[in-house]
Amino acid sequence: MSIETKHFADLSRRAENSGRTVFSDFLGLSSLSELKSMHIFPVPHFWGGFPDAERVVAAFGECENEDFPISVILIQPVNKKFADELSHRDFLGAVLSLGIKRDVIGDIIINENCGYVFCIDSIADYITENLNEVKHTTVKAEKYEDLPSFAVPEPESENFVVSSRRLDVLTAAVFGLSRKSASELFTKEKVFVNGSLKSASYTVSDGDSVSVRGFGKFVLAGEIRRTKKDRAVVELKVYR
Numbered sequence: 435m436s437i438e439t440k441h442f443a444d445l446s447r448r449a450e451n452s453g454r455t456v457f458s459d460f461l462g463l464s465s466l467s468e469l470k471s472m473h474i475f476p477v478p479h480f481w482g483g484f485p486d487a488e489r490v491v492a493a494f495g496e497c498e499n500e501d502f503p504i505s506v507i508l509i510q511p512v513n514k515k516f517a518d519e520l521s522h523r524d525f526l527g528a529v530l531s532l533g534i535k536r537d538v539i540g541d542i543i544i545n546e547n548c549g550y551v552f553c554i555d556s557i558a559d560y561i562t563e564n565l566n567e568v569k570h571t572t573v574k575a576e577k578y579e580d581l582p583s584f585a586v587p588e589p590e591s592e593n594f595v596v597s598s599r600r601l602d603v604l605t606a607a608v609f610g611l612s613r614k615s616a617s618e619l620f621t622k623e624k625v626f627v628n629g630s631l632k633s634a635s636y637t638v639s640d641g642d643s644v645s646v647r648g649f650g651k652f653v654l655a656g657e658i659r660r661t662k663k664d665r666a667v668v669e670l671k672v673y674r
Contacts, residue, residue, distance in 0.1 A: 460552075466630075482552060484543075504540065504552055504555065505555050506552050507550070509550075509575045512572045513572070514547060528567065539552070543587065545584070549568070562577060589673045590674070596666055599639075599668070600638075608670060608672055627644050639654065641653065654668060
């Protein structure tokens with residue numbers, strides 16, 4: 435049993451013994467997959483601060499989304515006219531440079547050169563009080579009540595002609611990869627479906643959310659039609 439598996443088992447026992455809900459820190463795809471493979475009962479609830487968040491907190495016990503100890507911080511340039519063009523890496527690097535562990539930081543959404551950073555409640559005040567620069571740009575950080583609807587990432591609807599619904603086939607089609615390159619992603623355990631690690635031969639169902647580390651995410655909306663050569667034309671919602 436790995437250290438992480440033991441940690442999840444401990445959180446579950448603490449919740450059961452105390453009768454109170456116990457929360458994890460933010461879980462990346464690999465950690466989330468490991469937790470789901472444990473088949474803990476009752477099944478933990480997961481929430482990352484907004485629908486479709488990739489990094490999520492696990493709740494062991496009963497709770498609603500609003501009960502999760504998650505804050506969102508808006509980080510924006512003081513003078514947008516003279517600001518650098520800021521990326522996800524820039525915002526994450528600035529936050530981690532404060533001595534903060536990655537586990538307490540969730541997704542970071544970029545919109546109009548501002549960053550909406552999700553974090554565990556206990557670290558939110560520290561970030562707002564100490565973060566004043568991202569890259570070479572002076573910024574201000576403040577708690578935000580919720581991620582505004584205009585900043586929520588929207589997928590692009592795209593159609594692909596594929597030989598099957600195999601996970602490796604769809605992954606290669608969406609990201610324009612060769613069969614060899616797609617195969618390497620599975621060897622390196624970088625492809626997840628609904629938060630769980632899957633093999634290349636997995637058959638993707640309508641509504642499945644596929645995350646590929648380093649590339650993006652897509653959701654299979656459904657099959658549109660069959661071609662004369664009996665290949666499938668499928669609609670995918672792609673987050674790049």
